Structures are given as structure tokens and as C-alpha cells.
Amino acid sequence: MFQEILAYILSTSGWVLVSSTLPTDYWKVSSLDGTVITTATYWSNLWKTCVTDSTGVSNCKDFASMLALDGYIQACRGLMISAICLGFFGSTFALIGMKCTKIGGTDKNKARIAFFAGVNFLLSGICSLSSCSLYAHRITSEFFDPMFVAQKYELGAALFIGWSGSILCILGGTMLCFSIAGSKSRSQANYIYKGTASHISSYPRGQAKPVTQRPPPDYSNSSRMQHFDKNVYV
Template identity: 50%
Template sequence: MDPIVEVVGLILGFVGWVLVGVALPNRYWRTSTVDGNVITTSTIYENLWMSCATDSTGVHNCREFPSLLALNGYIQASRALMISAIVLGTFGLVGALIGVQCSKAGGENYVLKGRIAGTAGVLFILQGLCTMIAVSWYAFNITQEFFNQLYAGIRYELGEGLYIGWCSAVLAIAGGAVLTCSCKMGTQEKYPLPYQARGTVYSGPAPTNRSVAASTYGRNAYV
């Protein structure tokens, strides 16, 4: 594969990995505005780790979720998936840096480098899938509560952290697909090369067993 295409896949995977690191600590995974007069208007926003509130004067307070076991199941699952995405992306980035053809790391064994690049592509794809599942599951619960007429709690809307996560997932999957296509499987030669004599390719009929024996042993071999 063209080394330029491999570099493009590496860049896409790297940008997706960076965006995962941006989306995970982002505080605006879901937001809600409490309307009232100028003094009491406030904005409530949450992510996977904490809940914050900001009033009209600019004062904001945040509190971390007190207990992991007290959280909803989808929040715990989203945490695990996002952390797994970062770990997978880290290994994928290291593998891509070694596996691309323009890299000097790993020597000049391009078959092995192609396999490493393909493995890095699979890791990037897994990173994108983990991110996509986490943010989509989180967004599904937001929309389900928002449109539920019987829900008595605060109705949240989608925050910017989810959109960053979606962008990260798409870029990681695209970069991983490009790198996976660069995987070259080693093939061994099953048949010998055409007969050559003094640099000239022999294009005539195949030699018989008698001629092969004569050329091998010479005339002195026979009595």
C-alpha cells in the first residue's frame, strides 16, 4: 500500500485518540437549564464523573458522584468503555508508528511491519467501537428520559462531550480501516523459478529425465 495512505490512517487514528482524551473529562455530556428570573436562572450539567451547576452570576459548584455502586448501570458501562477506548488507542498508536513503511522502527521487514500496521488498525477500530457504544448508550438514556411523560426528574439534553465522542469514534474507525488494509500476509514460493542458464531464461520444452541425469552426472558417470 502507498505509504501516504498509511500516514493518513495514522493521522486519523491519532486525532480520534486525542478526541477520546478530550471527551472523557468534558463536563458537558448532558445539560439542562432551569428557567426563572435573572437571579435564579441556572444551568446544570453532568458527565461520567460529576454533576455541576452554574447560576446567572457565573458562580459554579461541582460535586463528584459519591458512590460508584450507586450510579446507573449505563454510566458505569460508559466509564469502562471510554477507559478501554483510551487504552486500545494507545496500543494502536504505538503499533501504527512502528508498522508504517516510512518509519525506521522495526527494521526493513515490510511483511512484519504490514502485519503490525494491520493489528494497529484493528485496535483503532475497537477504540472507535467502544467510544461509539459509550456515547450512544449515554445519549439514548438522555433522550429516553426527555421524551418520557412520566419522568419526574430533571430533563437533560445532549451536551458537547457526546458530539466530540462521536467525532472521535468515526475518525478512529476510518483510520483503523485504512491501516487494516495495509496488512500484508507473507507468502512463500511454492514452485521453482524457470530454468536459467547464464542469465538467460530457458523457454523451450521441459527437459526429460535422461537429459537431466546426463547434465547432472556427465558422460564419465556411465561405463
């Protein structure tokens, strides 16, 4: 039960961190490498791109068309939304399937629900990890490309928050799955032990198990009597 509670705390904390990265502004920030005087800072996320001048005034522009976006931004959007939805279902099912709650039915049904919640958390962490890694790969590939002459960017704070939340979701989901497997093995061991104890306790200590004696064979049955001729042993 304590392992399930710890797994639920880790998974829910990771899901909250993953959810907070979606509206976060700083997914990528303009690089200051090789710049002596900085007059403006460019930054953007999955929904808009902005610029902040030296006086601190920011001007933002939302992405006008979803179809005109780059493919990696569309993929990151879909993965992050999927991660948030999976984490929500995982947290809901985990509350029902945990042993410390009184809902969910029998222990067998609760074990199945908790295992399903752990799988949801695992998928949520994988989706978020893939999204952040894909976005970071695009930033780093443009930064280290000598033929890329446009504005170069660096990794923003949202990516590190997303990676942290993804790791927590994966750890919590794995702990939930293994806690169910451990509880099943313990229940089977207890069942075998109780069955053996009940079998032994049926006979008092110091008394041998009574030996059942078979009745003597009945040779009076006429069907078993055989008549032999005089040349039977020849």
C-alpha cells in the first residue's frame, strides 16, 4: 500500500509538471552567442512567438494557421495533449485501484484498475518525453548547423520542466505496475501456505496418519474362479 501511495504521488507530480509546460512561454529563447549588444530577446512556445525589447516590452504573435506550421510543432502539440489526457485518466484510475481506497470492488478488480493506471502514466511520460526531445532536437540541430544563418535559439525552461515531469510519470507508472505484480505473488504464496497449514493441522501432533486397510480379496465370486484342464501346465 505504501508503494502504491508513493507511486501515485510521483506520477501525479509528474503529470502536473507536464501539464504546466504546455502554456509555458519559454520553450526556446534566442541565443546570445557571439552577440555584443542585445537589443531584443526572441522566444516562443507551441502557440506563439514573441519578442522583448531592451525596455521590457513584449510583443507576441499567435500562430495564425495550424496547417502552415512546421511538422515538428504539430507533432509536439499532439504528443503533449495526449500526455495530459493520459495522465488525467491515470490519476483517476489510480485513486480507484489503490488499496487505501474503499471503491473499485474486489481486490482483483482494484489490481486490474491500478495496473491500467500505471500503464496510462507510463504512456503519458513517454509522450511528453518524446515531445520535449523532438523540440530540443530541432533547436540543437539548427544551432550547430553552420549553414543555418537565421536566428538561432537555445533550450528554454519549459523543456527541462517537461523532462522532469516525464521521468516522474515513468517512475510512478513503473512502480504501480510492479506493486500489482508483487501483491499477486504474495497473495499466491499466502494461499499455498494456508492450504498446507490446514492440511497438517487436520492431524494432531504426535499422532500418525491412520493407514486405511483394504478388505481382503473375495475369492468366492464365481466369475473369478477359473477351471483348468489336466493339461494346463503342460
